[in-house]
Amino acid sequence: MLATYARFERLHSGLFHDVKQAMTTSKLASAMAGRAGYSRKESRYLAQVALLHNADERLDPKSGERRPHTAPQTHNTLDWMLQNRDALSLHFCWTKSNFNMACYLVARTCYPFDAQPRLIGQNFHGKSPVEVAAHFLEMVPTELREEAVRLALILRFADQVSNYTQNMKRVQLALTGLVVELQTGGVSVNIGDLRTGAFLAAVGTDIHQDRILALQFGVRRDDILTRDQLMDLLPPMVRRRLDSNLNSLLEAVAA
Numbered sequence: 001m002l003a004t005y006a007r008f009e010r011l012h013s014g015l016f017h018d019v020k021q022a023m024t025t026s027k028l029a030s031a032m033a034g035r036a037g038y039s040r041k042e043s044r045y046l047a048q049v050a051l052l053h054n055a056d057e058r059l060d061p062k063s064g065e066r067r068p069h070t071a072p073q074t075h076n077t078l079d080w081m082l083q084n085r086d087a088l089s090l091h092f093c094w095t096k097s098n099f100n101m102a103c104y105l106v107a108r109t110c111y112p113f114d115a116q117p118r119l120i121g122q123n124f125h126g127k128s129p130v131e132v133a134a135h136f137l138e139m140v141p142t143e144l145r146e147e148a149v150r151l152a153l154i155l156r157f158a159d160q161v162s163n164y165t166q167n168m169k170r171v172q173l174a175l176t177g178l179v180v181e182l183q184t185g186g187v188s189v190n191i192g193d194l195r196t197g198a199f200l201a202a203v204g205t206d207i208h209q210d211r212i213l214a215l216q217f218g219v220r221r222d223d224i225l226t227r228d229q230l231m232d233l234l235p236p237m238v239r240r241r242l243d244s245n246l247n248s249l250l251e252a253v254a255a
Helices: 005-010 019-035 040-052 074-083 085-092 096-108 129-139 142-164 168-184 196-202 208-217 227-233 236-254
Strands: none
Touching: 005 019, 019 040, 019 142, 019 227, 040 085, 040 096, 040 142, 074 085, 074 096, 074 129, 085 096, 096 129, 096 142, 129 142, 129 208, 142 168, 142 196, 142 208, 142 227, 142 236, 168 236, 196 236
């Protein structure tokens, strides 16, 4: 499961979605939760979930063989979490509610978060990211759903910006790694095709489906954090680096 670093590394065998990205996301999500007013216990819980958000054996769906250096798939991560439910709950001292909320949080990190079916995985093969998220949100106790929605948006934001909060050398290495992951997965792409500046400028704005889920599950719209609110939760130094990197990436496109 997560007994050794080697096992953790095996579950994060990407070049963009690697161990460093998981740990950076964990640290950042925890810091953001603390700045949002969550307790140390709640922030630690989010940090634990963040460590798992890309856990994926990277198995070929047809041959079953490992394909390291491919991008993780949220459906596969959720399969892995369900297969290891007891071990994870014991390792992190999670209750049933903790585990179900963790699955919802991870489900919300799927990108893009839309209503298009994903023909991947076992438990949720043919289900869209929104359907999968709704499945787990329904399993979260009613009194915890508002917290789940807020924490999910914090985790999603931390996940999507984490590799861009380092120095530009790390950013360039991460982008090169992302291209390799996509190419290994069969996508013909180069760094320019990623449009990273535009992506970063829009992180946190994809909340249309969250509003629909909020209406469906009786969650207040005020609990759906906006991009501006999420940016304000970033530690000041992290925000300065992110803003600087975003400007550099946008300037590179304009040049």
